Amino acid sequence: MSVRNAILGLLDQHPRHGYELRAAFESLVGGEDLWDVKPAQIYTTLARLEECGLVQTTSDLGEGDEPGRRIYAITPAGQAELAAWYQTGVENGHQRDEFFIKLMLSLSTGNANPRRVIQAQRSKLYQDLHSITTRRDQSNPRSELAQIFLLDKMIMHIEADLRWLDLVEARLDEVKRQPVPEPEIRPRGRPKKNDVMRKA
Amino acid sequence: MNLQLTLAWRYLNGRKLRTFLTTLAVVFGVLVLFGMNIILPTMLEAFQVNMMAASGMVDVTITHQSGGAFSPQVTDKLTGIDGIHAVSASLNRTINLPADFVDHDSARSDRITAISLVGVDPEAVQSLHVYLIQEGGRFLQAGDAQAVVISQSLADAYNVKLNDGITLPSVNGNVTLTVVGILPPRTIPGNEEVLVTLDQALLMTGQTDQINTIEINLNTTDETRRNEIVADIEAALGPDYKAGALEAGSEMFAGLKMGQAALNMFGALALFMGGFIIFNTFRTVVSERRRDIGMLRALGASRRTIVGMILAEGLLQGVLGSAAGLILGYLFGAVIIALAKAPLNLFIHITMGAPVVSPMLIATAVLLGVGITILSGLIPAVNASRVTPMDALRPSVAEVEYKRRTGITFIAGLALIGLAILALISKNMGLVGLGGIVFLIGLILVAPAFLRPIAYVFGKLTALLYARQGTGELAQGNLTRQPSRVVITASATMIGLAIIVALGGMTTSLSGMMDTLVHKSLGSDYMFMPPSISVWSSNVGAGPDLVSQLQTVEGVGDISTLRFAAAAINGSQPVSLLGINPETYPRVSGLEFQEGDSSAYTALAEGRNMIVNGAFVMMTNAKVGDSIEFITPKGPQSYKIVAMATDLLDAKVTTAFISQANLAADFDKTDDIFIQMNLLPGVELESVDAQIKAIAADYPQFTVIAGKSYIDQMLTLVKVMFSGMYFMLAFLALPSLIAMLNTLAISVIERTREIGMLRAVGATRKQVGRMITAEAILLASVGTAFGILAGLYLGYVIIAAMSELFPITYSFPIGGILAGIAIGLLFGALAAIIPARQASRMNVVEALRYE
Amino acid sequence: MSIISTQNLTKIYGSGDTAVTALDHVSIEVNAGEFVAVMGPSGCGKSTLLHLLGGLDSPSDGAIAIDGKPIAKMPDNALTELRRRKIGFVFQFYNLIPVLNAVENAALPVTLDGVKPSEAKKRAIEWLNRFGLGDRLNSRPDQLSGGQQQRVAIARALVAEPNLILADEPTGNLDTRASDEIAALLRKVSKEFGRAVVMVTHDPRIAAYADRIIFLKDGSIADETILEPQNGKNAAMVAGMMKEIGD
Incomplete structure (x- = not known):
């Protein structure tokens, strides 16, 4: 979603070549190592956009004997789409969390110590936080502020994860005492009447 | 150490108003002590120049x-x-x-x-x-x-x-x-x-x-x-x-010495009060700077460094205060001397020069001023050094709570009061002065036990007054919550008022005594007054001629004269001997008897008997019936004490009355230095006046006064003297105002954050101001109640001690008490003005941030 | 060489029924140039640990050695001297003396040690310059921002050239940006100047600046994480992370 909208936004600025778009995107997010976008992704996205009529292409005759390249430009429909995107909030990322699965598994199966699981996760998060912090410290706020902002965002996410870990750890004993939610074994065939009643 | 002085100076500078008020206390003590002690030597020097x-x-x-x-x-x-x-x-x-x-x-x-x-x-x-x-x-x-x-x-x-x-x-x-x-x-x-x-x-x-x-x-x-x-x-x-x-004039010297002792006691009390104020200030300073101090300790400042830092502040204030006190004290002395010039010239006939300042006096005043400041700072300073570095790390500021073992302090207080009473009974003037201070300390120690009930009663009263605001209860709550601080604040008032009421009692009683004595001693129709009526030895009297001439005037009745001889007992203790005519003296003049009665007059005529005054008894520890040996120009002679009595003019000088016959026989003195006479009944003053004045013209050393008018003159003079005393009282009330102002201001500073909180939760400026005022008046009431009780008691005991010397009875100083209550409450309200304003104007945000 | 070494450090407050074990057999080592963060929920004993390390409080049991010298049974005077020369403190509330300016505050420990005022000032100015306070030398604490005040406090902690810096929630009173500055400064102190830095904090963001995090729980060490210095894997890690966050 964000790459698609980024392309629309960059094309709204002025029409661009495909490779030019990729470079512009990278400088926008602060570097290829931060948000690596493959050329293929750019071109498939452009193709999809063109399909939807949000972008149109013109061929640019190269100077001299250079081969012609496609130049992408935004259509009025694309501009409308972009405007709508600016005006709506970004959907929060879905909470499909691998660690959560790990923790719940360790709690329900008992084949790992949940506390150790938490500790391991915390170590990992701190290591990440340490690395990002170091990276952030090495960035120059005069020329790389955008990059710093992105790093800050990561830092804050990790902070939130760490706080959440603390919260879970503090109430680990409580959650252990609660019965692990067992999946309901659904009898084959039609449910009996009282089952339906219970569900309601 | 350099750092300590720097810190001390900066801290003092940071709280200018408080520094000023605290230093003022030192200034005042030194002023009184120095000023008073300038006056006496100046008088003495003038005396010596004139007499010797x-x-x-x-x-x-x-x-x-x-x-x-x-x-x-x-x-x-x-x-x-x-x-x-x-x-x-x-x-x-x-x-x-x-x-x-x-x-x-x-x-x-x-x-x-x-x-x-x-x-x-x-x-x-x-x-x-x-x-x-x-x-x-x-x-x-x-x-x-x-x-x-x-x-x-x-x-x-x-x-x-x-x-x-x-x-x-x-x-x-x-x-x-x-x-x-x-x-x-x-x-x-x-x-x-x-x-x-x-x-x-x-x-x-x-x-x-x-x-x-x-x-x-x-x-x-x-x-x-x-x-x-x-x-x-x-x-x-x-x-x-x-x-x-x-x-010459050692009697005069003794009289002045006694005056000086009284003045020194006055100065000592003032300094004591100053010390008290300083103690209180430093107590607050230490609690305020608890974190700074803890931090310094954490950084490696030793305990001694901390003590030194607090004491350096004391030293600075002591030095500044003493210096200002010296200057003001000199001016004070000079003004008093200038004012006293005229009456002194009239009474003891000496002229005073410029104020005399001895280097010793300066040294003593500075030492006392600085010493007391440092001494008062010592307990808080030692307390400060006990602040642990941990205090710096704690986010909340803990109150400095002094270890109060109520039981022990109460008993110690009672013991001190007991000691003070013993000192008063001893009748030694020095001990009495010391006892006064000990008594007050004892009261301060005992006070916490009584604080709660008193604060409760007064709190209820204030609550009634401010029924709607609820500030009265708040004020009362504030008081009972921190008894040690309240006691210290109220004590300042208490000391001030105790002194006022005690001295008030003394002056009322003394003026009563003076009244009686004036009427008794100067009750004759005519008097021939010598230039000096307290230093007899410097007067030239008159030979027998004068009296015999006066007796020839028609209409003149009894004539009584006083003759004087200087005498010594116990080796070299000087005694004034006054020769009286045992027959005529009681008819014209009279003594106020403390022991024995007028039959003693006849005893004087019957041998070597004498009537002595209180000062004599105090000096010799003799009783009626004892015999005392005098050194006379003709060898030692024993006189027996037949009574103890006092007249107006010789009350404070060691005096013995003997018959004129004995004075002539043993001391070779026959000149009359003071003559009193009565006219025959029915004789008009005008008919003899011209003749008497004519006879007196040859004896210019005497001032001739018609007795009744003299009594009036004398009583006016007594009144003037006592108004001087009242002026002094007001003078003592001043430091108590300073003390109260100071302690109240400090208590507001101490609670800055709390007041900010009150404001934050919606107390209006008015309410905060009222709360502080209510608190001040409560404090003043507590202090006043204690002060009046203490003052009454002190005054009574002092008069009881004095009644051994003088024919004096305790008069209940109703005026003094009323004045005391008025002063106490008025000062309480006055003292609240500045802190109350300060509190109500406080910026809420800043107050909450205040550490 | 280890600057701090403790064995079975135990601190019990109160006695009998009301006894509270604030620290329970804690053994740690901190080396020169190491930056250690101590974390844990409130009441876990992290402040107690710091106080014991600084000689501000004495342990109930166990041993502490600072610079190889046992301090558990040292008398007050010796501890005072130790604090003055071997340990620098940084507090949450900066605790600068309000009536002294930046230089005078920073110079305090050496002034207290009897160093000539001019020399003490010179040293303080050096540190303040290093910390970017060269233009605020004569400012009083109330004229400085929180971050600046804390920098003065760190200069003060270093002026006596101690090997050990103890910081108690040094960023507890600061906003995020100033907190980052102070944490980075403390890291610099350990890396560039080779001091051992022990910092108590509850802020993960700040703890991440350290080389090692010790987690205390109920008075004993619950966990310890060594944070690897940034390495080649880093770029990949960051990129992976972006996948999680971004599209």
């Missing part, structure tokens, strides 16, 4: 222990002592001159108020002194009658030249003497010697064949040898004589 004859170049001066006269034959005892170069016997008498006697100009103030009449043997005296007679004149010669040698300065004052006559008072009325020689002008004004022959001097003073001074020059300057010779001389003369300077 300069002994010139004389090596040894011999006088009688009693200060009285003795036979010229005593000089015979000196013959044969090795090392004596020359001896001169003389009669030295100070003669007070009535006002305008010399210049006859009432507009100009008198430059010469007394002279020294010196009767000499012209030949002998010139072997000791060199007299530089100015051209044309000569020195005295043996057999000179009515001849006198005076200085140029005295001649100028009299406006006379060589061979002119000058008039001097004598026991036989005015005498005119011819100036035969004039000496160069004296450098020190006011101590004029008038040289006459011994015979002439005897004639003028109504004595026969007596001297009172032997001057001796030695033939060596070697110190050891001289001491040997002096020892030989003393051995030859016996214990009744002493070698040294002429000691």
Whole structure:
């Protein structure tokens, strides 16, 4: 979603070549190592956009004997789409969390110590936080502020994860005492009447 | 250490108002102590300049222990002592001159108020002194009658030249003497010697064949040898004589000493109060800076560094305060001296010069000022050094709570009060002064036990007053929550008021006594007053002629006279002996008896009996019935005490009354120095007035006063004196105001954050202001209640102690109490104004941030 | 060489029924140039540990050695001297003396040690310059921002050239940006100047600046994480992370 909208936004600025778009995107997010976008992704996205009529292409005759390249430009429909995107909030990322699965598994199966699981996760998060912090410290706020902002965002996410870990750890004993939610074994065939009643 | 001083200075600078108030306390103590102690030496010096004859170049001066006269034959005892170069016997008498006697100009103030009449043997005296007679004149010669040698300065004052006559008072009325020689002008004004022959001097003073001074020059300057010779001389003369300077007026000195003790007690109390204020300030300072101190400790400051830091602040304040106190004290002394000049001139007839400041006094005042400041800072400083570095790390500021073991302090307080009462019973003036302070400390220690109930009662009252705001309860709650701080604050008021009420009780009682005495002692129709009515020895009296002349006036009834002799007991303790006529004295004048009754008068006529006053009893510890041995010019004589009584004029001087017959027999004194007489019943004042005034004209040393008018004059004077005392009281109330203001301001500062909180939760400025005011008035009430109780008690005990000396009974100082309550509450309200404003104007946000 | 070494450090407050074990057999080592963060929920004993390390409080049991010297039984005077010369403190509330300016505050420990005022000032100015406070030398604490005040406090902690810096919630009173600055400064102190830094904090963001995090729980060490210095894997890690966050 964000790459698609980024392309629309960059094309709204002025029409661009495909490779030019990729470079512009990278400088926008602060570097290829931060948000690596493959050329293929750019071109498939452009193709999809063109399909939807949000972008149109013109061929640019190269100077001299250079081969012609496609130049992408935004259509009025694309501009409308972009405007709508600016005006709506970004959907929060879905909470499909691998660690959560790990923790719940360790709690329900008992084949790992949940506390150790938490500790391991915390170590990992701190290591990440340490690395990002170091990276952030090495960035120059005069020329790389955008990059710093992105790093800050990561830092804050990790902070939130760490706080959440603390919260879970503090109430680990409580959650252990609660019965692990067992999946309901659904009898084959039609449910009996009282089952339906219970569900309601 | 440099750092400590820097910190101290910066901290003081940061809280200017508080620094000012605290330092003011020191200033005040030093001011009182220094000012008061300037006054006395100045008086003494003036006294000495006026009274004492300069002994010139004389090596040894011999006088009688009693200060009285003795036979010229005593000089015979000196013959044969090795090392004596020359001896001169003389009669030295100070003669007070009535006002305008010399210049006859009432507009100009008198430059010469007394002279020294010196009767000499012209030949002998010139072997000791060199007299530089100015051209044309000569020195005295043996057999000179009515001849006198005076200085140029005295001649100028009299406006006379060589061979002119000058008039001097004598026991036989005015005498005119011819100036035969004039000496160069004296450098020190006011101590004029008038040289006459011994015979002439005897004639003028109504004595026969007596001297009172032997001057001796030695033939060596070697110190050891001289001491040997002096020892030989003393051995030859016996214990009744002493070698040294002429000691006139030691009674006066004793009187002044007692005054000084009282003034010093006053100053000590003021300083004590100052110390108290400082203690309180430092207590707050330490709690305020708890975190700073903890941090310094964490950074490696040793305990001693911390103590040093707090004490450095004390030192700075002490030095500043003492310096300001010295300057203000000097001004204060100078002003008092200037104000006292006129009455002193009138009463004891001395003229005072510029204030006398001794380096010792400055040193003592500074030491006391600085010392007390540092001492007061010591407990808080030691407390500060106990602050652990952990305190710096804690986010919340803990209150400095002093270890209060209520039980122990209560018992200690009671013990101190007990000690103070013992001290008062001891009747020793020094101990009484100390006891007053001990008593107050005891009260402060006992106070916490009573605080809660008192605060409760007054709190309820205030709550009633401010029923709607609820601030009364809040104020009361504030008070009972921190009893130690409240006690300290209220104590400041308490001390101030205790002193006021105690002194108020004293003055009321004293003025009652003065009233009685004035009526009794001066109750006659006519009085012949000498220039000085408290230093009898410097007065020239009158011979028997005056009284016999007065008796011839038709309509004159009883005449009573006082005759004076200086005497000594117990070796050298000076006593004033007053000769009275046992028959007429009680009819014209009278004593106020403390022990015995008027039958004692008849006892005086029946042998060597005497009536003594309280000061005498205090000095000798004698009882009625005891016999005391006097050193008289004719050897030791025992007198038996038959009663104890006091008259107005001699209340504070060690005095014994004996019959005039005994005074003449044992002390050779027959001149009347004070005369009182009554007219026969039905005789009008106007009919005798002219005759009496005519007779008195020959005796200018006396001021003739019709008694009744004099009583009025005297009572007015007493009133003036007491209004002076009340002024002093007000003066003492001032530091108590400062103390209260200070402690209240500090209590507001201490609670800055809390007040900010109140404001934040919606208390209006008015409510906060009211709360502080209510608190101040509560504090003042607690202090006032205690202060009045303490003051009543103190005053009563002091008067009880004094009643051993004087015929005095305790008068309940209703006026003083009312004034005390008014002052206490008024000051409480006044003291609240600044802190209340401060509190209500406080910026809420800043207050909450306040650490 | 280890600057701090503790064995079975135990601190019990109170006695009998009311006894509270604030620290329970804690053994740690901290080396020169190491930056250690101590974390844990409130009441876990992290402040107690710091106080014991600083000689501000004495342990109930166990041993502490600072610079190889045992301090558990040292008398007050010796501890005072130790604090003055071997340990620098940084507090949450900066605790600068309000009436002294930046230089005078920073110079305090050496001034207290009797160093000549001019020399003490010189040293303080050096440190303040290093920390970017060269233009605020004569400012009083109330004229400085929180971050600046804390920098003065760190200069003060270093002025006596101690080997050990103890910081108690040094960023507890600061906003995020100033907190980052202070944490970075403390890291610099350990890396560039080779001091051992022990910092108590509850802020993960700040703890991440350290080389090692010690987690205390109920008075004993619950966990310890060594944070690897940034390495080649880093770029990949960051990129992976972006996948999680971004599209």
